[in-house]
Amino acid sequence: MNHELYMLRCIDLAQKAGGRVRLNPNVGAVLVHNDQVIGEGYHERYGGPHAEVNAINSVAPENKHLIADSTLYVSLEPCNIHGKTPPCAMLILKNNIKKLVVGCEDPNPRMAGSSLSFLASKGVHITTNIKQSECEKLIQPFKVNILNNRPFITIKFAQSKDFFMSKEGEQTWLSNRFSKIWSHQLRSENHGILIGSNTAVIDNPALTNRLYSGDSPLRICIDRKNSVPDESTLLTDSLPTLMINETPRKNLKEHKDQWTFDLDLSILLSRLYKEKQIGRLIVEGGAYTIGKFLDNKLWDQAMIINTERVLGSGIKSPNIIGKLEGELNLESDKILTISNNLC
Ligand SMILES: NC(=O)C1=CN([C@@H]2O[C@H](COP(=O)(O)OP(=O)(O)OC[C@H]3O[C@@H](n4cnc5c(N)ncnc54)[C@H](OP(=O)(O)O)[C@@H]3O)[C@@H](O)[C@H]2O)C=CC1
Numbered sequence: 001m002n003h004e005l006y007m008l009r010c011i012d013l014a015q016k017a018g019g020r021v022r023l024n025p026n027v028g029a030v031l032v033h034n035d036q037v038i039g040e041g042y043h044e045r046y047g048g049p050h051a052e053v054n055a056i057n058s059v060a061p062e063n064k065h066l067i068a069d070s071t072l073y074v075s076l077e078p079c080n081i082h083g084k085t086p087p088c089a090m091l092i093l094k095n096n097i098k099k100l101v102v103g104c105e106d107p108n109p110r111m112a113g114s115s116l117s118f119l120a121s122k123g124v125h126i127t128t129n130i131k132q133s134e135c136e137k138l139i140q141p142f143k144v145n146i147l148n149n150r151p152f153i154t155i156k157f158a159q160s161k162d163f164f165m166s167k168e169g170e171q172t173w174l175s176n177r178f179s180k181i182w183s184h185q186l187r188s189e190n191h192g193i194l195i196g197s198n199t200a201v202i203d204n205p206a207l208t209n210r211l212y213s214g215d216s217p218l219r220i221c222i223d224r225k226n227s228v229p230d231e232s233t234l235l236t237d238s239l240p241t242l243m244i245n246e247t248p249r250k251n252l253k254e255h256k257d258q259w260t261f262d263l264d265l266s267i268l269l270s271r272l273y274k275e276k277q278i279g280r281l282i283v284e285g286g287a288y289t290i291g292k293f294l295d296n297k298l299w300d301q302a303m304i305i306n307t308e309r310v311l312g313s314g315i316k317s318p319n320i321i322g323k324l325e326g327e328l329n330l331e332s333d334k335i336l337t338i339s340n341n342l343c
């Protein structure tokens with residue numbers, strides 16, 4: 001059996017759900033009998049059946065009798081606790097599956113390998129850590145959620161060749177049309193997008209996903225002094241916006257919300273996670289806002305669109321120090337992904 005090949009298929013399947021899993025991990029599963037895939041599935045949406053359930057349910061009626069003699073591949077340790085769905089460890093035992101191959105352990109302290117020892121004690125033969133780092137990468141947002149009680153944070157901005165984010169006081173479009181589609185795809189994969197008041201005042205942005213399939217994230221604007229005009233797009237369109245201020249704003253329209261408190265980024269983030277189910281957050285800018293997240297070490301990855309434009313002067317872009325994880329060339333733009341390996 002080629003363990004790595006089937007685990008790569010689990011990873012492919014898991015990725016299909018993107019951010020639809022919300023606060024859950026992305027997980028894929030494949031059921032293999034005599035080197036033939038007889039079932040596969042993935043966790044498709046928050047609260048929905050787990051990957052193992054979908055893989056077992058996908059087996060054709062004429063192959064059901066092969067399940068007990070098959071190997072189950074799962075990118076993440078099967079659950080052994082009653083969450084929104086019954087435990088998958090019990091499903092494995094119920095189906096009499098005797099061989100299990102797992103990508104990585106569940107970082108949830110309530111699990112952390114415990115279901116693997118439980119299944120082993122019941123006679124299931126277990127192989128672990130197949131494509132481990134790839135499987136761990138898949139569940140990175142979940143790991144941050146569960147261990148830090150906050151969203152997985154992606155800092156995203158475009159910069160000129162001479163490292164400016166914008167001209168002073170005016171909206172300055174730097175990146176190309178391909179990057180725009182890419183950034184709307186990023187919006188579709190995240191549950192929240194956050195900006196500072198200057199960006200809202202100067203750009204009057206929509207911050208919606210208009211160019212890719214899927215939903216738009218919740219727009220969040222830090223506006224302590226209520227300086228964003230009532231007429232701005234964020235406050236007048238029909239989509240949800242959450243304003244963060246120190247005194248309440250009057251006459252908020254339908255779908256608009258506000259949290260009034262003395263701003264503390266850690267508290268804001270844990271409230272976004274717990275009260276708004278934001279598992280993945282884009283911090284879009286501007287430079288001041290991004291700087292605050294960097295100063296507080298509240299970020300997980302940065303996605304920087306490096307463009308060909310030269311501005312000469314303007315708002316200096318933030319200096320991101322981390323580990324280069326990937327490069328994507330979109331015509332004249334180069335998008336770098338940098339992970340925060342220091343926190
Ligand atoms: N190239 C790109 O990708 C992007 C460029 N931009 C550009 O950036 C420019 C604006 O950037 P910049 O001037 O740096 O301003 P910001 O948009 O970052 O807004 C700064 C303001 O936000 C509030 N704020 C945000 N975070 C905090 C915090 N942690 N604590 C306290 N207050 C906070 C404060 O206002 P208050 O006191 O009112 O709360 C602060 O003055 C615009 O020209 C825009 O076009 C913007 C986004 C992306």
Ligand SMILES: Nc1c(N[C@@H]2O[C@H](COP(=O)(O)O)[C@@H](O)[C@H]2O)[nH]c(=O)[nH]c1=O
Nearest residue numbers: 158172173174175203205206207208284
């Ligand atoms: N200038 C700049 C960006 N700016 C960001 O995009 C926002 C506008 O979003 P929208 O109104 O939805 O189109 C703007 O307020 C700022 O947050 N983004 C980029 O990908 N590249 C760019 O060059």
Ligand SMILES: [Zn+2]
Nearest residue numbers: 050079087088
């Ligand atoms: Zn499960």
